[in-house]
Amino acid sequence: MALRTAGSVLVVFLWSLAVVLGQYGWSVIYTTQSICTLKGSTVELTCSFTYPSGTVTTTFWFTKIYAEENYVSLSDDPDYKGRVTYHKHEENSHTLTITDLRESDSATYKFRFTDQTEGWKYFGSPGVTLSVTGLQVKVTGGHQDKTLTCITTCTLTDNPTYIWYKNGHKVKEDTSSLYSDSFSDADSYSCAVKDHEDLHSPAVCQKCWSVTYTHQKICALKGSTVNISCSYTYPSYHEIKTAF
The missing domain is CATH 2.60.40.10 (Immunoglobulins)
Structure with missing residues (x-):
């Protein structure tokens, strides 16, 4: 995990893994479960995921669910407009970057992915709790x-x-x-x-x-x-x- 500001970089390595196992070989592993960082800084949330077979076609992070199966990707959330980017490091590794953090960004962030048929949809719990101060x-x-x-x-x-x-x-x-x-x-x-x-x-x-x-x-x-x-x-x- 890396925490950065506009003129500086603070790198923090947290080796304890929060493992969330799903059924039938589906799982999400978050690098850390809890982060506290400064208002105005930049934060990176990283996870890796596994699935039994097929091809993953959709990946995103979310904090809000408006209705059943209506998960709002942060990239489409007006509260995060222009402040979030997704980056795929490896085949099964994903990073969310949020810039110019606000205290209102304090929330629990979860990663969600689906296969090519959209028959399998999975997200990992409990996610990453971000506190901004x-x-x-x-x-x-x-x-x-x-x-x-x-x-x-x-x-x-x-x-x-x-x-x-x-x-x-x-x-x-x-x-x-x-x-x-x-x-x-x-x-x-x-x-x-x-x-x-x-x-x-x-x-x-x-x-x-x-x-x-x-x-x-x-x-x-x-x-x-x-x-x-x-x-x-x-x-x-x-x-x-x-x-x-």
Whole structure:
């Protein structure tokens, strides 16, 4: 399994196999059953499959079933439009790639295939559970001696190394998600994961103003619709009345 961002690559090898055996020689083997990765990154889900005879003509991944036998391929799902690709590595090996991950992509993904007669249709269970999370900085402690924690909604795969930034400059790199020191209320802090530095958390600051844009550069088609998002911080003694 490989996890990638636009400017970096993080490769994770998970050797434990989730084996799902079907009847009459039909089966699906997923490389891993659970993945937690960062919002905005790219993920690859890989499986291999077996069947007794004949020719497999249809292969796809899905998360939704609208009705009995109505499985929606991710390549046809408008929620994934332009963000998924299928790749056949070997005769019986298949990879799903999802780019620009969103928290709404958190779901269980399953692989389905049929033979040339469509008399046999099979998908493997339980599938791969994907959890997508952003990074946030939690501040605890007293007035100056504080502990910062880089938190996520799930445990990131492959025990990542955390990077801390003070006023936009890198100050610490550690396998621990904690950072304890004497901090000034006028300083801003954010965290990131090594090899995913472009996906850092929003900055936190007790007495300063800041705006963090989700993307610094976007390429879009003429006539299309684009969403430009940001997060902002401000001193707790202020009240925000307008934003535009």
